[in-house]
Amino acid sequence: MKINDVILRTVVKAVVFIILTLGVYLFFAGHNAPGGGFIGGLVLGSAVVLLYLTYDIETVHKGMPFDFKKVAAFGVLLATGTAIGSIFFNVPFLTQAAREFHFPLLGETHLSTVMIFEAGVALTVIGTLVTIILSISEDE
Amino acid sequence: MIEKILLISLVLFMIAIALLLYRVIVGPSMPDRAIGLDTIGVNLISSIAIVSILLKTKAFLEAILILGILAFIGTIAFSKYIERGVIVERKSNR
Numbered sequence: 001m002k003i004n005d006v007i008l009r010t011v012v013k014a015v016v017f018i019i020l021t022l023g024v025y026l027f028f029a030g031h032n033a034p035g036g037g038f039i040g041g042l043v044l045g046s047a048v049v050l051l052y053l054t055y056d057i058e059t060v061h062k063g064m065p066f067d068f069k070k071v072a073a074f075g076v077l078l079a080t081g082t083a084i085g086s087i088f089f090n091v092p093f094l095t096q097a098a099r100e101f102h103f104p105l106l107g108e109t110h111l112s113t114v115m116i117f118e119a120g121v122a123l124t125v126i127g128t129l130v131t132i133i134l135s136i137s138e139d140e
Numbered sequence: 141m142i143e144k145i146l147l148i149s150l151v152l153f154m155i156a157i158a159l160l161l162y163r164v165i166v167g168p169s170m171p172d173r174a175i176g177l178d179t180i181g182v183n184l185i186s187s188i189a190i191v192s193i194l195l196k197t198k199a200f201l202e203a204i205l206i207l208g209i210l211a212f213i214g215t216i217a218f219s220k221y222i223e224r225g226v227i228v229e230r231k232s233n234r
Contacts, residue, residue: 008216019209034202050213053205053220056229065155097166137227 005054012054019047027122031110037118041125048126049133057134068134074126079120082113146190153187174218181211 023043030036098112
């Protein structure tokens with residue numbers, strides 16, 4: 001029997017980009033407002049799960065050829081790897097630094113190494129979430 | 141005055157969620173339960189919006205967005221499970 005889900009596929013094509021935008025906004029808002037790496041990673045991961053629900057595993061793997069276990073492992077490596085910088089400056093473990101920079105087009109920008117740590121957390125959450133969903137929803 | 145109206149509507153939303161909870165638990169068929177869960181999500185979004193009006197804050201707007209996304213994905217997953225019995229397919233047959 002042929003399955004007709006044109007409406008779902010058409011809606012999801014637009015909605016996935018809205019969800020990804022919200023995830024990236026939550027990731028960058030995390031410094032002074034609700035948000036951060038964990039919640040941003042959860043929203044980004046739910047966008048990937050929505051793609052897996054609407055399409056099938058082979059179609060999504062054609063577009064995103066990642067092994068999500070390796071994504072989670074790389075995220076943990078990145079998050080703990082930010083601790084290496086604190087060794088060279090004789091400060092406590094996992095100390096993070098922040099500074100104001102002046103860019104030509106953007107003006108005064110607040111940059112900190114916590115961003116790299118948060119990116120690692122987000123990658124870990126995406127990898128773990130997608131791996132769990134794919135493992136528990138597999139038939140046989 | 142407006143505060144009283146908002147409080148009354150909040151109480152009505154809570155009563156609606158309680159009735160929907162009855163439908164989710166007892167509901168004779170599975171589509172009833174899926175529709176009930178989706179409507180609970182919509183009612184939760186509305187009551188969060190009313191709470192944020194009452195408290196005069198913008199802090200809950202992200203919670204509304206995320207709840208909307210999760211209710212959408214949950215409803216799709218439930219209906220796909222009811223319709224086909226499998227949630228994530230390995231290869232679609234078309």
